[in-house]
Amino acid sequence: MDFFNRYKKTIIAIASLFCLCLVFITAERTAPTFVETGVSYLITPFQKANTAVSEWIGSKINIIKHLDEVENENEKLAKKVLSLEEETNRLKQMEKENKKLTELLEISQKYKQYPTTGARIIAKDPGNWYDIFIIDKGTKNGIERNMVVLSSNGLVGKISEAGYNYSKVVSIIDDTDSVSSQNTRTEDIGFVRGDLTNKGICIMEYIDNEAEIIEGDEIITSHLSNIYPPGLTIGYVKEIYSDLNTLTKYAVVEPIVDFKNLETVLVITQNFEKNISFDVKQENTESKPFDVETTSKADD
Amino acid sequence: MRYFITSLILIVNLILQSTLFQYIEIIDIKPNTTIAIIVAFAFLCGELPGAIIGFAAGLLQDIFFGSYIGMHSMLGMLTGFLCGKFYIGFYKEGLLLPLSLTIISTLFYELCFYILNILIRGNMSVLYFLRAVILPETAYTAIFSVIIYKIIYLINCKLEERERLTRKLF
Numbered sequence: 175m176d177f178f179n180r181y182k183k184t185i186i187a188i189a190s191l192f193c194l195c196l197v198f199i200t201a202e203r204t205a206p207t208f209v210e211t212g213v214s215y216l217i218t219p220f221q222k223a224n225t226a227v228s229e230w231i232g233s234k235i236n237i238i239k240h241l242d243e244v245e246n247e248n249e250k251l252a253k254k255v256l257s258l259e260e261e262t263n264r265l266k267q268m269e270k271e272n273k274k275l276t277e278l279l280e281i282s283q284k285y286k287q288y289p290t291t292g293a294r295i296i297a298k299d300p301g302n303w304y305d306i307f308i309i310d311k312g313t314k315n316g317i318e319r320n321m322v323v324l325s326s327n328g329l330v331g332k333i334s335e336a337g338y339n340y341s342k343v344v345s346i347i348d349d350t351d352s353v354s355s356q357n358t359r360t361e362d363i364g365f366v367r368g369d370l371t372n373k374g375i376c377i378m379e380y381i382d383n384e385a386e387i388i389e390g391d392e393i394i395t396s397h398l399s400n401i402y403p404p405g406l407t408i409g410y411v412k413e414i415y416s417d418l419n420t421l422t423k424y425a426v427v428e429p430i431v432d433f434k435n436l437e438t439v440l441v442i443t444q445n446f447e448k449n450i451s452f453d454v455k456q457e458n459t460e461s462k463p464f465d466v467e468t469t470s471k472a473d474d
Numbered sequence: 475m476r477y478f479i480t481s482l483i484l485i486v487n488l489i490l491q492s493t494l495f496q497y498i499e500i501i502d503i504k505p506n507t508t509i510a511i512i513v514a515f516a517f518l519c520g521e522l523p524g525a526i527i528g529f530a531a532g533l534l535q536d537i538f539f540g541s542y543i544g545m546h547s548m549l550g551m552l553t554g555f556l557c558g559k560f561y562i563g564f565y566k567e568g569l570l571l572p573l574s575l576t577i578i579s580t581l582f583y584e585l586c587f588y589i590l591n592i593l594i595r596g597n598m599s600v601l602y603f604l605r606a607v608i609l610p611e612t613a614y615t616a617i618f619s620v621i622i623y624k625i626i627y628l629i630n631c632k633l634e635e636r637e638r639l640t641r642k643l644f
Contacts, residue, residue, distance in 0.1 A: 178522050186525060186555050193551070196544030210537045217485065217538070224493040232497050299539040300491035302503055302607050303591065306539050308492070334541060342539070349597075350541065370592065371602050373502050 204319060211337045218340045221297045222310055229437075288403070290324070290440040291315055296340075305348040305368065309439060312339045316443045320401050324440045328407040328430035329353070329395060333441065341441075346408065347374055347433055355408055356396035360386050363396055366408055366427055374433055376409060381423040387414055393427050403446050476633050480515070483626070484531050487511055488538065503610040508535065509583055510619035512550055513557045513576045514626040518566060521558030528554025549586055553579045566627065569620060576619035580612040 178185060200207075206214070293309040311317055313336050323330040323343050331345035344351045345368070352367035355378060362385035364378040381387060391411040397404040409429040416423045487507055495504050508531050516524025532550030536543045557575050564571055588603055 182521060182555075186551070189525075189529070189551060190548050193544035193548035196547075197542050200544065201542040210543075213534070213537050217489065220489050221493055224489055228494045228497055297489075297492035297538070298496050300488070300495065300504060300506070300508070300535065301539065301587075302506075302611055303587065304539070306541070308538070342541075344541070370597060371599055371606070 206335050206337050214337050214340050225296045288442045288444055291443050292438055292440055294438050295436060305345045307343050309341050309343055312337045312341050314338055317341050317441055318445050321445055322402055322442045325431045325436060330431055330439050332401055346376055353402055354396045354399035355393050357387055358392040358394055362387055376427040376429055378425040378427050383421050383423055385423060387425055401446060480527060484534060488534050501610060503614055505614040505618045506580060506611055507618050507622060509580050510576050510615055510622040512554045513579050514572060514623045516554045516557035517560055517572050517575060518630045520561040521555055524554030524558035525551045549583050553583055572623045573616060573619055577612055577616050580615050584608045
């Protein structure tokens with residue numbers, strides 16, 4: 175105690191420097207250290223339980239809040255059920271027809287080709303700056319760093335750290351990470367990253383100044399990324415601006431995933447980062463620019 | 475006993491912050507109860523315990539939610555140390571001093587965090603972040619700090635009574 179009192183300023187200064195050094199050392203690490211895994215292993219079950227309790231309380235509060243609305247809605251829904259039943263019958267027939275036609279066209283289904291595993295979100299970053307959350311599956315379920323996280327309708331983010339029974343997910347609305355992306359209509363390339371000044375909204379940067387991007391365009395992951403597989407939906411363009419400094423355009427993209435009410439996610443348990451060198455040949459033969467070249471040569 | 479209870483408080487706080495507090499957001503802002511706890515302990519126990527508790531609380535947050543380790547630990551430690559300066563010579567019963575300390579600490583903590591993490595990456599809109607993140611968070615934390623200080627004050631009193639009995643100083 176006396177020792178601390180005598181040298182307290184030096185001690186605090188050295189400790190601060192030590193922390194800063196830790197920042198630089200740990201910034202580049204690829205896997206959590208054993209200390210982190212140990213502590214997280216102990217606390218994760220509590221977070222899991224507490225999330226369940228909080229959700230239960232939240233749902234009970236919601237029931238009381240919306241009791242009047244429920245009655246009105248019930249009447250409306252009863253009417254709707256009748257009309258929908260009619261429609262389902264009609265659609266079932268169409269589905270059969272559709273199946274036959276797709277088989278004929280040999281359209282591969284986008285998402286079904288990837289092996290996925292479902293996971294629950296058990297905790298979110300307590301700070302107000304970043305959008306990092308924790309899911310209840312880790313290396314014991316075959317999850318690795320840089321695997322891709324989806325929701326039922328679009329891209330959520332990627333695994334930034336996989337522990338034994340937990341994984342950290344960095345979402346696409348976090349501004350520390352960006353996704354190489356592409357406009358489905360015009361195939362213009364850009365980078366989507368989160369926006370701190372506008373929570374829950376993404377920005378697509380570095381779009382070519384002559385790109386014909388318009389509001390409502392669908393943005394998907396591009397074939398240039400070595401983490402994300404191509405063709406996953408990110409969101410839709412909301413507004414477009416041009417950046418006078420860099421002579422590029424940037425678009426405000428509204429993500430298709432509702433990050434506010436996200437509770438379960440899907441993780442693709444296939445690491446595209448490693449497989450990229452093996453898949454290059456196959457992908458090249460499928461992609462369009464090569465096809466165009468070969469046909470033009472054939473014409474000559 | 476003191477170590478056990480303090481670490482229990484820190485862990486329970488982290489679990490609550492990452493789960494339950496997600497449901498009590500106001501304008502997308504969550505209260506930062508960690509700072510309130512660090513300030514309360516530093517004010518009640520002194521510089522060294524304040525710095526250690528701040529470091530531990532920050533380290534926990536770093537381990538769980540940081541992409542690198544050390545940022546929250548350092549800020550937590552500095553907050554604890556600086557608030558510990560008010561340990562000697564102030565009455566512990568009043569609420570005004572811990573409340574204003576929490577407000578100043580939250581401003582200090584979040585401003586430093588902004589400078590070290592966001593500004594350094596080239597995002598210059600200081601005024602926006604002051605208005606949208608730092609000030610609302612300070613206000614929200616201040617409300618919570620009153621309750622937290624009361625609880626920790628009571629716990630500290632109980633612990634001091636126990637320690638007095640075991641040590642037989644008087």
